[in-house]
Amino acid sequence: MSVSYRQPGVVLTDRRFTVPLDHDDPAGETIELYAREVVASDKAHQDLPWLLHLTGGPGFGAARFVGRQSWLDRALREYRVLLLDQRGTGASTPANRQTLPLRGNPAAQAEYLTHFRADSIVRDCEAIRPEVTGGAPWTVHGQSFGGFCTVTYLSLAPEGLDTALITGGLPSLDAHADDVYRAAYPRMERKTAAHYARYPQDVERARRIAGHLLTHDVTLPGGYRLTAEAFQSLGILLGSGEGSHRLHYLLEDAFVRTPHGTELSDAFQEQAQSLLSYAGHPLFALVHEAIYGQDERPTAWSAERVRAEFPRFDAARALESGEPLLFTGEAVQRWMFDCDPALRPLRETAELLAARTDWRPLYDPARLAVNEVPAAAAVYHDDLFVDTAHSLRTARAIRGLRTWITDEYEHDGVRTDGPRVLDRLLALARDEV
The missing domain is CATH 3.40.50.1820 (Alpha/Beta hydrolase fold, catalytic domain)
Structure with a gap:
């Protein structure tokens, strides 16, 4: 009714x-x-x-x-x-x-x-x-x-x-998913460069956060494991009109002094959790690459494989070389099913979808x-x-x-x-x- x-x-x-x-x-x-x-x-x-x-x-x-x-x-x-x-x-x-x-x-x-x-x-x-x-x-x-x-x-x-x-x-x-992501990573780099041109102070802020995550295990309040790669994926904000500004405000107060030393603040962690969690839209992670599947070729974690062709996105490499950290976005990768408690139980299901070879043309x-x-x-x-x-x-x-x-x-x-x-x-x- x-x-x-x-x-x-x-x-x-x-x-x-x-x-x-x-x-x-x-x-x-x-x-x-x-x-x-x-x-x-x-x-x-x-x-x-x-x-x-x-x-x-x-x-x-x-x-x-x-x-x-x-x-x-x-x-x-x-x-x-x-x-x-x-x-x-x-x-x-x-x-x-x-x-x-x-x-x-x-x-x-x-x-x-x-x-x-x-x-x-x-x-x-x-x-x-x-x-x-x-x-x-x-x-x-x-x-x-x-x-x-x-x-x-x-x-x-x-x-x-x-x-x-x-x-x-x-x-x-x-286009196969590989073609989509080979075109996507250069766009992500351009969006990152545009963000740093607007907010040059964020270059060092992002490097500092990534460095902390490379040397500390951080689990957010909702159970999300925040890694350097997960932090980089906050670049998804750069695809929206206000996203660069939102990212800047997120980065500016990321750390707080505690009796145990400098840590990522509760406020930063809470915001990162809400931005990174797939609890409200798990299908995005599960079938995102499948929307590009149209033949016998598997998508096979395309975003993750193609990322290896763009070594500038490696966080450790960027910190060692003194380069700005590059953000990513619109890229579902295997590690998300380890970091996100909303996705962990679905890891094997995602693997099977990534291996599928009988997608119909759309x-x-x-x-x-x-x-x-x-x-x-x-x-x-x-x-x-x-x-x-x-x-x-x-x-x-x-x-x-x-x-x-x-x-x-x-x-x-x-x-x-x-x-x-x-x-x-x-x-x-x-x-x-």
Whole structure:
């Protein structure tokens, strides 16, 4: 039974759907999806077109907005919006260290998780669309990984789409995970250099923290083992508009004097724990590299293997040579399953997924080449999370797709300036500009 309630300026309705775990076996096991319907209060009884939002990730539930925050305000001027918790996330049937053992051994868990990629998410959307829209196609907005899903949607079921809007999420159609990370590490180095140019005092601060972690065993309050590599991964902050500033404030008061000598402060440790833990989104770590799997080649811990090709990222080497410490981000590596208590029980499951060799293609270049769905994408110049060159090659491969290439924003542009970004994409898709 649907439940409706109000927030300032909006009416919300909780929606729940039952879909097959494996859409190739519709009579088999099912899982539950949760979505939140949002409509402007003054339009609650109007017959409006639908906009489906697919959030970034993988492994994150849809944003929990209060009222008409961010891009939602622009969308609600003309749409009824569905915020979908993609399978395994949010209030949909969860997949985490507590629930996955219900599947059985790690092999059974890994097999289960093969159904949590973009192709299954798109088929979920098509399964629920008739119930939501009465069968009418809807506009889809995909942010980051949600954009990857939108390109899969254009490949598998374009008949379900009225318009496709993508922000920071045009994937390569054919790159292996190794190609993705060979392009990513130089971006991480550039983002680190830009941070140090803004905050030169952070060069020595970061080196000091890394040096401490190389000579001390540090376990954070929530049980996370903080290593130098884990500290470097805080560079994921550098992919957001305010991230460089947040990283600076984190570093500036990292140490405190105690009767036992200098230690990392409780405040620093608490913030690091909240930033590093995967407790709230374990699927990100489990299936992140699998989103690039499309053939018989295993992903095989690609980010970790490719990192070895960039020795400047080695913390001990940087300290010995007097070089600045380089931060990383958007890279899931094997050690995370040792450091993070939310991931440790899933280490063997992750190993099996990394070794898998039968990934199905997620995109159909031939179908994209004859695309007829109005589509527009915001491509953020030097995006930390998605390679610009890869995105532009894909943009050229999708017939009719219009792009807005901008360096005004980082990866979270639609969050920081949502009404303007969404307005621009709608105008592009409608040939109004």
